Amino acid sequence: MAETYNGYCVxxxxxxxxxxxxxxxxxxxxxxxxxxxxxTKMTRILGKA
Known part of the structure; x- marks a missing residue:
């Protein structure tokens, strides 16, 4: 299940x-x-559900 997120590309x-x-x-x-x-690999830390 892929979703769209906004993150920073280094x-x-x-x-x-x-x-x-x-x-x-x-x-x-x-x-x-x-x-x-x-x-490049990107990550985004999410809040607690």
Whole structure:
């Protein structure tokens, strides 16, 4: 189930929308995906559900 999130791409140095999967590590929810322009991995820490 891929959803769209807004995150910061470190390589492009811009905020971009990316589609990603939600995973939970150490009690933190995080959206992980790739930048649609350069292909770099992007992450976004989400709030508690």
């Amino acid at each position: 390589k492009c140095r811009e905020k971009r929308d990316f589609s990603g999967e939600v995973s939970e590590t150490n009690g933190r929810r995080m959206a992980k995906g790739t930048c649609p322009v350069c292909g």
